[in-house]
Amino acid sequence: MPRTLSICRAGILLAAFILAAPASARAPETAAPKKVAPPPSVVLIILDTARADHFHCYGYPLPTTPAIDRLASEGALFLGAFSQAVNTNPSHASLFTGLLPNAHGNHYNSTPLDPAFQTLTTILAKGGYRTGAFVSGYTMVASQSGFNRGFEIYDDQFTGQERKGVETVDRALAWLRSLPPEKPYFLFVHLFDPHGKYDPPPGFAEKFRTGKYDAIPESGEIPGYQRLEIGGALSRDPLEYISRYDGEIHYGDAQIGRLLDAVGEKPVVVFAADHGETLVERDYYFSHGARLNEEAVRVPLIFRFPEKGLRGKRIDGVAQLVDVLPTLLSYLGRTAPPRPAGRSLLPFIRAGGIPPGGTAISEARAASMLLAGRRVYFPQRTFILSARNDRYKLIRYPTGPKATLELFDLEKDPAERNNIASTDLQRASSLFTALDLYLVSGRPPQPPDLDEEAKKKLHSLGYVD
Numbered sequence: 001m002p003r004t005l006s007i008c009r010a011g012i013l014l015a016a017f018i019l020a021a022p023a024s025a026r027a028p029e030t031a032a033p034k035k036v037a038p039p040p041s042v043v044l045i046i047l048d049t050a051r052a053d054h055f056h057c058y059g060y061p062l063p064t065t066p067a068i069d070r071l072a073s074e075g076a077l078f079l080g081a082f083s084q085a086v087n088t089n090p091s092h093a094s095l096f097t098g099l100l101p102n103a104h105g106n107h108y109n110s111t112p113l114d115p116a117f118q119t120l121t122t123i124l125a126k127g128g129y130r131t132g133a134f135v136s137g138y139t140m141v142a143s144q145s146g147f148n149r150g151f152e153i154y155d156d157q158f159t160g161q162e163r164k165g166v167e168t169v170d171r172a173l174a175w176l177r178s179l180p181p182e183k184p185y186f187l188f189v190h191l192f193d194p195h196g197k198y199d200p201p202p203g204f205a206e207k208f209r210t211g212k213y214d215a216i217p218e219s220g221e222i223p224g225y226q227r228l229e230i231g232g233a234l235s236r237d238p239l240e241y242i243s244r245y246d247g248e249i250h251y252g253d254a255q256i257g258r259l260l261d262a263v264g265e266k267p268v269v270v271f272a273a274d275h276g277e278t279l280v281e282r283d284y285y286f287s288h289g290a291r292l293n294e295e296a297v298r299v300p301l302i303f304r305f306p307e308k309g310l311r312g313k314r315i316d317g318v319a320q321l322v323d324v325l326p327t328l329l330s331y332l333g334r335t336a337p338p339r340p341a342g343r344s345l346l347p348f349i350r351a352g353g354i355p356p357g358g359t360a361i362s363e364a365r366a367a368s369m370l371l372a373g374r375r376v377y378f379p380q381r382t383f384i385l386s387a388r389n390d391r392y393k394l395i396r397y398p399t400g401p402k403a404t405l406e407l408f409d410l411e412k413d414p415a416e417r418n419n420i421a422s423t424d425l426q427r428a429s430s431l432f433t434a435l436d437l438y439l440v441s442g443r444p445p446q447p448p449d450l451d452e453e454a455k456k457k458l459h460s461l462g463y464v465d
Contacts, residue, residue, distance in 0.1 A: 024144035041267035049195040049277030067257030075304030091274040098325035098340030112146030121150030137192035165191040165255035198244035205247030213238035273299040290367035292386040317354020338419040387431040394431035
């Protein structure tokens with residue numbers, strides 16, 4: 001047999017053997033690599049000084065918040081969300097770190113956050129996120145807050161105490177347009193407009209001039225930075241102030257609507273306020289920072305996730321701003337810093353409610369006030385504290401060796417008028433425990449050393465007495 005024929009037959013037999021062999025025995029084929037989808041982008045929006053009960057989606061009868069109402073219908077709205085502090089800087093520090101003020105040490109405005117702490121921003125930046133922040137109030141500028149760590153751009157380029165939301169959102173939208181489409185981003189937008197002095201653009205307050213209120217008894221009770229002159233005289237009509245406050249919320253909502261339209265449906269969106277505002281509920285008109293009643297500590301909190309099963313929910317139970325960081329990191333599959341005070345809210349969103357038993361801790365600076373009908377003064381560098389569960393709130397005032405206590409049954413007394421501390425303290429045992437633990441742990445308050453320019457700006461915002 002010719003040699004060439006033998007070689008040919010051998011080749012045919014080898015090919016037949018290979019074709020007949022099971023796939024597992026053949027040489028592996030080179031598969032095209034699967035394209036891994038990038039993680040979702042994150043948009044965090046804070047509307048400063050915005051109490052929850054003046055949002056239409058939280059039951060306010062006036063249509064103050066159409067854009068946020070739409071966001072709420074597409075996401076998960078927490079009916080009982082509470083701030084850890086009623087001043088801007090410490091509240092944001094708790095949100096960004098997941099820690100209570102006694103842990104991160106920011107008890108005052110103008111105290112920059114200690115760089116030892118990881119924040120939501122630093123964690124996402126290490127994870128490959130593009131990061132940009134656009135802030136609107138003096139207490140949030142980098143030199144006053146320290147919140148710029150981890151941000152590629154921290155836009156605080158304005159003079160004076162604040163800039164209008166339209167400019168802040170314009171700058172945020174310009175940054176978004178500059179980003180490559182394939183990279184995830186973390187965008188933080190802070191709008192200051194509802195903070196006093198209430199001065200919305202023309203047309204935003206007029207539609208909310210409804211209702212009638214008793215005149216404020218003394219003009220001296222209106223803080224200097226809020227005083228409104230009409231016809232050459234100081235107005236003591238609360239409607240003039242409240243309609244403007246609602247107008248500021250409505251104006252902020254319009255800017256948020258522009259931002260939501262631009263980012264679309266794909267990012268995770270979180271909306272909240274840092275704290276609320278007392279209007280006419282008590283002798284602390286148009287102010288915040290030194291009271292822990294519901295209008296000051298209850299804030300809006302809404303998450304919107306790309307996942308359809310997490311949408312269209314209204315969640316009862318106690319939630320806090322310290323829950324934002326662990327919730328976001330849990331959804332993104334990233335590890336939270338050790339021992340956060342907050343917890344992930346994702347299981348409760350899936351379940352449709354938070355079971356009873358949660359406690360929210362909040363703090364305020366101790367400033368002179370009327371308490372039980374008498375003027376009370378507090379030691380310097382002390383704080384009012386509150387612990388709140390599903391039904392009761394305990395407020396502790398540092399009036400000396402023996403603290404003054406207020407206990408309210410919020411189910412029967414939502415306006416917090418009837419102090420039951422002298423008769424029902426046994427109902428507050430878990431709240432006592434929570435405040436005791438808070439008092440014996442953490443960092444002592446260290447007020448900032450302010451220069452004259454900083455004092456002037458903070459005074460004009462009502463923060464320095």
